[in-house]
Amino acid sequence: MGKFTKPRVEYVSDQAYIQKIMSVNLRKDLHGDEEICPWCHGTGIVITNNPYGLSGDPDKRAGIFPYKHQSLIFCQHCYNGIIHRCELCGEFMPKGRLKHDCEQQRVLDCKATDEKERKLLESAQEFPPEALNDFVMCYYDGYPYNNGYVNDWDSFFDWWDSDCEGKFKRPEYVWGTDRIEMSIDAYDIVEEATEELYDGAYDSISNSSIEELQVFLDDWCKHCGVGDTFVESHKSKVRIPWELYKQESNSLMSTPNPCTHTPLNRFEVEATGLPYYFRREEVPSGLITKTQAKLIKKPISESTQPAAYFLSRMNKGYIPLYSCPGEKLKDCNDIRWERMCGRSERE
Ligand SMILES: [Zn+2]
Numbered sequence: 001m002g003k004f005t006k007p008r009v010e011y012v013s014d015q016a017y018i019q020k021i022m023s024v025n026l027r028k029d030l031h032g033d034e035e036i037c038p039w040c041h042g043t044g045i046v047i048t049n050n051p052y053g054l055s056g057d058p059d060k061r062a063g064i065f066p067y068k069h070q071s072l073i074f075c076q077h078c079y080n081g082i083i084h085r086c087e088l089c090g091e092f093m094p095k096g097r098l099k100h101d102c103e104q105q106r107v108l109d110c111k112a113t114d115e116k117e118r119k120l121l122e123s124a125q126e127f128p129p130e131a132l133n134d135f136v137m138c139y140y141d142g143y144p145y146n147n148g149y150v151n152d153w154d155s156f157f158d159w160w161d162s163d164c165e166g167k168f169k170r171p172e173y174v175w176g177t178d179r180i181e182m183s184i185d186a187y188d189i190v191e192e193a194t195e196e197l198y199d200g201a202y203d204s205i206s207n208s209s210i211e212e213l214q215v216f217l218d219d220w221c222k223h224c225g226v227g228d229t230f231v232e233s234h235k236s237k238v239r240i241p242w243e244l245y246k247q248e249s250n251s252l253m254s255t256p257n258p259c260t261h262t263p264l265n266r267f268e269v270e271a272t273g274l275p276y277y278f279r280r281e282e283v284p285s286g287l288i289t290k291t292q293a294k295l296i297k298k299p300i301s302e303s304t305q306p307a308a309y310f311l312s313r314m315n316k317g318y319i320p321l322y323s324c325p326g327e328k329l330k331d332c333n334d335i336r337w338e339r340m341c342g343r344s345e346r347e
């Protein structure tokens, strides 16, 4: 390596050029919360140092960049020399932001969200607490489990009791949900399958053949093992049964229910030899879960043996179903199945 050569210094000060571009009175038509940027004095440009160091420099010191390639660049604080000042707290806002991230703004945003939610709730159709069974899943924004989807009041109250009671106002409702079933479109499949074939291959297949495939696909979707998907819907709201909260939560927390909290996987369910169901529609009338039994005030005792199992997406496994207790079998069927997707399961 040759002898180290220090950079040569040159100063650029082309007065004529700088005069030409800088010696103007820049006009700023300020609107709303716009102000002249104090960093670049409204010019939109600042001097930057672009510092650098050189290897082999006898004066080299770690972390020190003694040389410069100074130039003019756009101001990092503004666009075009204009900056916005927050009208709430009076501070300048970061470049590109039209809304300040400050306490005052957050309070306003919170109020706006609450108001929006209030209006949505007001216009939603109201359902009683038992409707949770019909919806299968309801939604509550703050519920920290299962992405906010609630499928039994016990778990909801359990969470409320440990995390929220006394700290937050009890909400009146949870949102209902829309149910989406898995589906495969036969026409799409056939179209894709014939895309690379001879011209008119698609047209050689009759509509009735495609319908035949659709019937097969519909049936397959029902039994392939994929459960339904539930999506928060603001069309409906379900009242939270706070009247059950104190009595339910106390007994619930002192006696954890092993059956509800340890769902079985498919192999374990098959090993029981009991029937099992993927969908609520398939569950014969007269079979209910422990939570449903509690809702109709006919609790299942710990010693009762399950009669079947049901795939619960929320519990990520199969939960037990019991024969409806008590004599009024028809009553509990009414509660359970009547509003289910507009379909009645009773004979
Ligand atoms: Zn600026």
Ligand SMILES: [Zn+2]
Pocket (backbone or CB within 6 Å): 086, 087, 088, 089, 090, 091, 100, 101, 102, 103, 104, 105
């Ligand atoms: Zn602010």
